[in-house]
Amino acid sequence: MKFICFSFPLISLLVSLGTQADVLISLSAKLVRPPCVLTAENGEKELVINFREVALDRLTEEKQSFGILIKQCELRKNLQVYLSPREGNTLTINNETVLATSINGLGIRFSEENKSNALNLNKWERIAPSVSGDTGKVVIQSQLVTNQAIENLTAGPFSAALSVMVDYL
Known part of the structure; x- marks a missing residue:
């Protein structure tokens, strides 16, 4: 009888050594393409467009293009x-x-050069840059309105x- 009482703790020890705990690990990620690098045609990160002096009666005729x-x-x-507006609205x-x-x-209204559709602000708009080697170029026309x-x-x-x-x- 004493032998049987002693064997139960040994059996439970052997059973507990044989069990395993499972840990479920879920992995997720989102693959993204690298961002495009934009510069002015001269390689600078900032571009200044100057309409110069504009006569009020010629306001809507004034356009400036930039690449x-x-x-x-x-x-x-x-x-x-x-x-998107950097300052203002x-x-x-x-x-x-x-x-x-x-x-x-x-x-100031923006459009791709030689296209009539506006590039509306605060909205993604499709563009078709010209491509030369590993560089694309989009020419944008700005017009006073x-x-x-x-x-x-x-x-x-x-x-x-x-x-x-x-x-x-």
């Missing part, structure tokens, strides 16, 4: 651009979202700032 280089990017993929003019300037009612009668605009200097991002569709 943005796209590097370290899979240029054969579909790309999109996101324009946006205006809606002719159902297009444009960059507001420091003059009330005066905005207003939601007011010309005679109601305040004459004087104005400013606005824009941030540009390019990503894959």
Whole structure:
């Protein structure tokens, strides 16, 4: 009898050594393409566009084009651009979202050069850069626009700032 009482603790010790604890480990990640590197055509990270002096009666005729280089990017993929105000706000003019300037009612409309559709601000818009080797280039045209009668605009200097991002569709 004493032998049987003594053997149960030994059996339970052997059984507990034979069991294993399971730990379930779940792993997840998101693979992303590397971000595109953007520069002005001269390689700088900042670009200054100067409309110079603009006569009020020629306001909507004034346009300035500028190139943005796209590097370290899979240029054969579909790309999109996101324009957002760096300072200030946006205006809606002719159902297009444009960059507001420091003059009330005066905005700047952006489009790809030789295209009629606007690149609306605060929205991803598809672009088609020209590609040469490992560098893409998109030429953006900026145009002054207003939601007011010309005679109601305040004459004087104005400013606005824009941030540009390019990503894959």
